[in-house]
Amino acid sequence: MSKGDLDPKNWDSFRAEAHKMLDKSIDKMKSVNEGRVWSPVPNTLRDKFKANLPINESNPNEIISDILPYGVGNTHPRFFGWVHGAGTPSGIISDIASASMNVNAGGRDHVGPVVEKQVLKWCLEIMGMPKDGSGLIVSGTSIATIIAMKVARDQKIKNSRKKGIIQGQLVGYTSEQSHSCIKQAFDVLGLGTEALRVVPCNDNFEIDLDSLKKLISKDREMGFTPLCVVGTAGAVNMGAIDDLEGIASIAKSENLWFHVDGAFGAAGLLGKLAHDRLSGISQADSLAFDFHKWFQVNYEAGCVLFKDNMTHRASFSDRAEYLRGSERGLAGGDFWAVDYGPELSRGFRALKVWAHLKEHGVEALGNSIDRNIRLAQYLEKRVKNEDLLVSLAPTPLNINCFRFVPNLNLDDAKLDALNEEIVILIQERGIAVPSTTKINNQLAIRINITNHRTQESDLDILVQAILDIGQELTKNKTL
Amino acid sequence: MSKGDLDPKNWDSFRAEAHKMLDKSIDKMKSVNEGRVWSPVPNTLRDKFKANLPINESNPNEIISDILPYGVGNTHPRFFGWVHGAGTPSGIISDIASASMNVNAGGRDHVGPVVEKQVLKWCLEIMGMPKDGSGLIVSGTSIATIIAMKVARDQKIKNSRKKGIIQGQLVGYTSEQSHSCIKQAFDVLGLGTEALRVVPCNDNFEIDLDSLKKLISKDREMGFTPLCVVGTAGAVNMGAIDDLEGIASIAKSENLWFHVDGAFGAAGLLGKLAHDRLSGISQADSLAFDFHKWFQVNYEAGCVLFKDNMTHRASFSDRAEYLRGSERGLAGGDFWAVDYGPELSRGFRALKVWAHLKEHGVEALGNSIDRNIRLAQYLEKRVKNEDLLVSLAPTPLNINCFRFVPNLNLDDAKLDALNEEIVILIQERGIAVPSTTKINNQLAIRINITNHRTQESDLDILVQAILDIGQELTKNKTL
Numbered sequence: 001m002s003k004g005d006l007d008p009k010n011w012d013s014f015r016a017e018a019h020k021m022l023d024k025s026i027d028k029m030k031s032v033n034e035g036r037v038w039s040p041v042p043n044t045l046r047d048k049f050k051a052n053l054p055i056n057e058s059n060p061n062e063i064i065s066d067i068l069p070y071g072v073g074n075t076h077p078r079f080f081g082w083v084h085g086a087g088t089p090s091g092i093i094s095d096i097a098s099a100s101m102n103v104n105a106g107g108r109d110h111v112g113p114v115v116e117k118q119v120l121k122w123c124l125e126i127m128g129m130p131k132d133g134s135g136l137i138v139s140g141t142s143i144a145t146i147i148a149m150k151v152a153r154d155q156k157i158k159n160s161r162k163k164g165i166i167q168g169q170l171v172g173y174t175s176e177q178s179h180s181c182i183k184q185a186f187d188v189l190g191l192g193t194e195a196l197r198v199v200p201c202n203d204n205f206e207i208d209l210d211s212l213k214k215l216i217s218k219d220r221e222m223g224f225t226p227l228c229v230v231g232t233a234g235a236v237n238m239g240a241i242d243d244l245e246g247i248a249s250i251a252k253s254e255n256l257w258f259h260v261d262g263a264f265g266a267a268g269l270l271g272k273l274a275h276d277r278l279s280g281i282s283q284a285d286s287l288a289f290d291f292h293k294w295f296q297v298n299y300e301a302g303c304v305l306f307k308d309n310m311t312h313r314a315s316f317s318d319r320a321e322y323l324r325g326s327e328r329g330l331a332g333g334d335f336w337a338v339d340y341g342p343e344l345s346r347g348f349r350a351l352k353v354w355a356h357l358k359e360h361g362v363e364a365l366g367n368s369i370d371r372n373i374r375l376a377q378y379l380e381k382r383v384k385n386e387d388l389l390v391s392l393a394p395t396p397l398n399i400n401c402f403r404f405v406p407n408l409n410l411d412d413a414k415l416d417a418l419n420e421e422i423v424i425l426i427q428e429r430g431i432a433v434p435s436t437t438k439i440n441n442q443l444a445i446r447i448n449i450t451n452h453r454t455q456e457s458d459l460d461i462l463v464q465a466i467l468d469i470g471q472e473l474t475k476n477k478t479l
Numbered sequence: 480m481s482k483g484d485l486d487p488k489n490w491d492s493f494r495a496e497a498h499k500m501l502d503k504s505i506d507k508m509k510s511v512n513e514g515r516v517w518s519p520v521p522n523t524l525r526d527k528f529k530a531n532l533p534i535n536e537s538n539p540n541e542i543i544s545d546i547l548p549y550g551v552g553n554t555h556p557r558f559f560g561w562v563h564g565a566g567t568p569s570g571i572i573s574d575i576a577s578a579s580m581n582v583n584a585g586g587r588d589h590v591g592p593v594v595e596k597q598v599l600k601w602c603l604e605i606m607g608m609p610k611d612g613s614g615l616i617v618s619g620t621s622i623a624t625i626i627a628m629k630v631a632r633d634q635k636i637k638n639s640r641k642k643g644i645i646q647g648q649l650v651g652y653t654s655e656q657s658h659s660c661i662k663q664a665f666d667v668l669g670l671g672t673e674a675l676r677v678v679p680c681n682d683n684f685e686i687d688l689d690s691l692k693k694l695i696s697k698d699r700e701m702g703f704t705p706l707c708v709v710g711t712a713g714a715v716n717m718g719a720i721d722d723l724e725g726i727a728s729i730a731k732s733e734n735l736w737f738h739v740d741g742a743f744g745a746a747g748l749l750g751k752l753a754h755d756r757l758s759g760i761s762q763a764d765s766l767a768f769d770f771h772k773w774f775q776v777n778y779e780a781g782c783v784l785f786k787d788n789m790t791h792r793a794s795f796s797d798r799a800e801y802l803r804g805s806e807r808g809l810a811g812g813d814f815w816a817v818d819y820g821p822e823l824s825r826g827f828r829a830l831k832v833w834a835h836l837k838e839h840g841v842e843a844l845g846n847s848i849d850r851n852i853r854l855a856q857y858l859e860k861r862v863k864n865e866d867l868l869v870s871l872a873p874t875p876l877n878i879n880c881f882r883f884v885p886n887l888n889l890d891d892a893k894l895d896a897l898n899e900e901i902v903i904l905i906q907e908r909g910i911a912v913p914s915t916t917k918i919n920n921q922l923a924i925r926i927n928i929t930n931h932r933t934q935e936s937d938l939d940i941l942v943q944a945i946l947d948i949g950q951e952l953t954k955n956k957t958l
Contacts, residue, residue, distance in 0.1 A: 002508060002509055002510070002511045002512050002568070002932060003512065003932065004556070004565065004567075004847075004930070004931035004932030004933075005843065005846065005847050005850070005931050006567045006775050006839055006843065006844075006847060006931045007567065007568060007931075007932070008568055008569065011505075011509055014505070014568060014569065015502075015505050017572060018501055018505060018571055018572050018575070019498060019501060021572045021575050021576060022497055022498060022501055022575050023494075025575050025576055025578070025579030026490075026493070026494050026497060026579070028579050028580075029481060029579050030481055030490055031481070032481045033481050033482065038589070038809050040588060041588070041589065041590050041593055045590070045593075046593055049593050049594060049597045049833075050597070051597070051837075053601045053604050053605065053836075053841060054601075054836055054837050054839075054840045054841065055840050055841055055842050056840040056842060056843075057838060057839055057840045057843060058837060058838065058840070059838065060573075060833070060834040060837040060838050061572060061834075063837075064572065064573060064576045064830070064834060065576075067576070067580075067590045067594075067830075068576060068579065068580060070589055070590040071580040071581065071582045071589055071590065071591070072582055072583055072587060072589050072591070072809070073589075073809065074581060074583065075580075075581050077483070081809060081810075082801065082802075084583050085581075086483065086581070087581035088483075088485045088486065089481070089486060089487055089493060089579075090487065090493065091578055091581075092497055092575060092578040092579060093496060093497050093500045093540060093543065094539075094543060095574050095575070095577070095578040096497070096500050096501050096504050096571060096574070096575065096578075097500060097503075097504055097543045097544075097546070097547060098574070099504070099570055099571040099574040099575075099777055100504030100505070100507050100508050100547065100568075100571060101507075101546075101547060101550040101554075102550065102553060102554050102564075102565070102566035102570075102777045102778055103550045103551055103778060104551055104553065104563055104771070104778050104779075105778075108551060109519060109520070110517070110520065110549055110550055110551050110552075111520050111524070111546045111549040111550065112550070112551070114520055114524075114525055114528055115528060115546075118528045118529070118530075122532045122533075125532050126532065139618060139822055139824070139825065139826075140822060140823065140824040140825070141823075141824070142821050142822050142823050142824070143622075143821065143822060146667070146821060150667060153669075160669075160671070161666045161671065161672060162666075162671050162672050162673050163646065163647070163671045163673060164644070164646045164647065164665075164669050164670050164671030164673075164674060165643070165644075165646060165669045165671075166646045167642065167643050167644060167645045167646065168642070168643065179799070180797070180798075180799040180802075180823075181823060183797075184797070184821060186643075187640045187641075187797075188625070188629060188667065188668065188821060189667065189668070189669050190632075190639075190643050190644045190668050190669015190670065191643050191669065192639070192640065192641050192642045192643030192644075193640060193641050194641050194642060194643075195643060236799075236801055237800075237801060290824060292583070292824060293824075296485050298578055298581045298826075299581055299582060299583050299584075299824065299825070299826040299827070300583075300822075300824055300825055300826035302824070318659065318662075318663070318666075319659075320658070320659040320715075321716075321916055321917045322561065322715055322716060322914065322915075322916040322917075322925065323561075323659075324915075326899070326903060328903050328907065329902065329903035329906040329907055330517050330551070330552065330560060330906045330912055331560075331903075331906075331914065331915075342621050342622065342625060342663060342667060343618055343619060343621050343622060343779075344619065344620075344621045344659075344660060345618070345619040345620070345621070345769060345771060345772075345778065345779055345781070346618065346619070346778070346779055347618075347777075347778040347779035348778070351543070351546075354528075354539070355539040355540075355543060357532075357533055358530075358533050358537060358539040358542075359536060359537070359538065359539050360485055360533075360536055361533040361534050361535040361536045361537070362532060362533065362534055363534050363535060364484065364485065364535075364536060365485075367484065368483075368484050368485060371484070420805070423808065424805060424807050424808035424810075427808040427809045427810075428807065428808055433809055435801065435810065436801075436803075436810075437800055437801035438800045438801075446801065451483070452483035452484050452485045452486075453481060453482065453483030453486070454483075
């Protein structure tokens with residue numbers, strides 16, 4: 001029996017405590033539809049964390065039980081904020097197994113790479129990318145994008161890994177609706193955010209291809225080296241999908257790297273409703289997406305995929321002597337994650353992704369996504385039918401942007417403040433969690449539906465709350 | 480009751496399956512001292528993963544149970560490979576809670592930041608860094624180092640985030656024993672690996688301060704801009720601790736950023752035996768270290784700490800409109816991780832670290848580390864007393880490097896091959912897991928002790944196995 005000095009002193013009572021926490025956790029997950037969506041952390045609970053550095057041992061499990069209701073709220077069917085996945089209860093089973101194995105999946109020959117390679121193979125198939133492509137499971141799209149842009153940088157500039165890069169040489173292109181993680185990747189990689197040209201959008205918030213071509217041509221004239229075009233499959237503000245085939249064609253003729261940010265939207269390939277508009281992903285040199293969003297895998301897990309294995313590997317492989325592989329033994333194995341990304345120590349994220357795909361199958365995952373898209377269409381109709389709600393953007397996917405506009409002569413600043421207050425009160429009252437964004441400089445109530453638990457009735461409750469609170473606030477003379 | 484289409488169809492049988500997996504996982508952890516250290520994945524198990532993309536649902540739990548014995552082996556007391564923590568069984572309890580909460584800890588106002596801020600506060604105290612410093616929990620030292628070096632880069636070069644950097648301008652310094660993640664950070668950040676000057680070591684494998692000063696001075700003469708010095712607290716090959724006070728003093732007088740790579744070694748501040756040699760960490764501008772190594776938190780969790788909060792924040796903060804914070808509601812909160820690092824979506828790693836520190840207290844964690852250092856000293860004596868074993872490096876901390884040298888006239892190439900084969904056979908026979916490295920161009924058997932379960936008897940078994948297999952191989956005429 002294990003006898004390390006940090007092992008349980010009494011295995012029976014440890015086992016009992018673990019089963020108790022599991023039951024509490026399952027109870028929480030089972031009743032996730034009930035009660036408030038989000039609750040602020042009570043001061044009494046905050047105080048339990050204000051403690052001096054623990055010198056001696058003490059049992060943390062009671063406090064852990066106390067925190068269960070004070071997460072973000074994204075497991076609740078009326079959580080519509082940002083783009084959070086809802087996760088699934090069964091993820092807990094693979095996490096239990098992972099915790100007991102305590103695997104470092106950075107390399108070597110064990111079951112970790114076996115599982116990860118299989119997940120990557122399935123993902124290449126889901127995304128329509130080449131079978132002999134490569135990839136890596138990462139924490140999420142932010143890191144995936146840094147990896148993808150680094151590979152793009154290094155395949156373009158010989159010796160960039162050794163010599164660094166020349167200031168202002170490389171430039172990239174993405175639409176004004178693209179996610180901030182693209183800009184961040186340019187910052188991290190030393191290219192500078194100004195090297196990422198912001199391409200205007202058409203009325204559907206999709207990248208304008210003519211503007212893209214003009215910008216590329218102008219940059220070439222000015223002596224810059226165009227590096228890449230980043231297309232968006234599901235823009236974070238309102239869900240727009242760029243014309244990916246159109247971008248692919250320009251990237252090909254201009255000899256540019258074609259990256260797709262499919263953070264949540266790429267998962268739409270699992271379903272039928274958005275499938276055709278996403279099929280251009282198959283032509284990408286690289287793709288970043290998250291499992292913890294529309295795939296509904298628990299936090300955190302994302303993925304980066306590449307068309308070409310060797311190009312991917314060439315940007316990261318460089319093992320130190322103490323990490324040299326062997327033909328046999330534990331230092332063997334044909335897939336060392338450290339050759340494909342920046343993390344040397346890595347948890348066993350692959351297991352929960354594999355188990356999730358295996359348990360549900362892609363058909364059920366696709367149906368769940370299509371149901372979300374239909375719910376967004378339902379909400380779009382509900383907004384159109386309400387005199388006091390004004391739509392601010394189309395609903396191409398699963399996100400609605402609209403706002404409450406009372407029959408009063410309010411300027412934009414007042415409407416912004418009113419709608420922001422509506423959102424905060426709906427959150428504070430625990431009714432639902434919408435978030436806000438700006439669409440054409442107007443503050444919008446933003447309803448993102450990436451939750452397999454959401455029903456039409458949840459959207460009805462939301463709409464009613466917006467109308468009620470909007471009217472309540474407009475009666476208030478402080479406006 | 481939850482009714483999303485990915486929720487369990489039958490909660491009672493789901494609950495039973497989760498408890499069953501928990502019992503199997505606890506059984507595995509309880510018997511971790513028994514049996515083989517590492518076993519290759521059997522082909523029958525590999526075959527279970529060679530499946531087509533799952534279209535329909537199926538239960539993954541039987542296969543998950545099957546993989547439990549085929550991890551890396553780092554939970555076993557005779558795992559001495561690389562620098563892997565052994566973890567603790569109780570980590571499973573916080574992982575169960577985390578999985579049920581499915582928190583995205585990238586920002587907003589919920590219990591995630593409350594726990595993370597407390598962990599960071601405790602870590603600043605453990606490391607002797609300023610109370611008003613800052614930090615972030617990350618996946619591990621590799622990402623922590625990229626974050627730290629980016630902050631160093633951006634505080635030195637005005638507008639580097641926007642404009643990128645000038646090729647060949649910035650240079651940094653670290654010893655020839657430092658970890659490859661420093662070089663990788665220079666690669667990722669666009670500085671280029673050649674900008675990282677490799678400083679020779681003294682006979683104790685510590686950075687040579689005179690050489691450091693000369694290199695800085697030479698670079699200044701050549702027109703380069705010295706940026707940073709990276710000190711190592713626990714070199715990966717054999718555990719050397721650089722003269723951190725000496726580096727701090729040079730960094731101060733030369734106006735350089737002082738970063739410490741304390742991946743595993745910084746944890747030595749919890750104990751008594753290495754404490755004084757590590758106290759120079761308190762003067763670092765930034766520190767990277769792992770919880771999943773000598774702290775014994777389960778994979779994966781690392782940390783980056785900074786002396787100055789504003790400098791840290793200035794290198795990452797730049798929120799998009801849809802992420803704008805509020806005074807109230809869920810978009811409130813005073814610690815958004817996205818302002819301090821590259822990840823926007825993040826799991827709730829903070830919980831397991833908090834629970835671990837709370838459960839064990841720093842005294843027990845320190846004792847466990849000191850016990851490992853004493854075990855390395857015990858092994859050093861055992862090696863000295865064996866005629867056929869030759870030590871290749873001193874043992875300043877918890878790592879022994881030595882090799883089997885039979886009474887034969889073998890050249891270095893043959894001795895390298897012999898010792899590599901010894902290590903592989905010990906792994907393949909399941910006796911123990913040593914790894915190898917090169918010390919002064921000679922292949923060493925490398926014994927790293929970062930495992931709270933290791934006993935003197937485990938080292939005796941290891942030494943005997945090396946001697947037995949070494950002699951067995953030298954009788955073999957193929958040598």
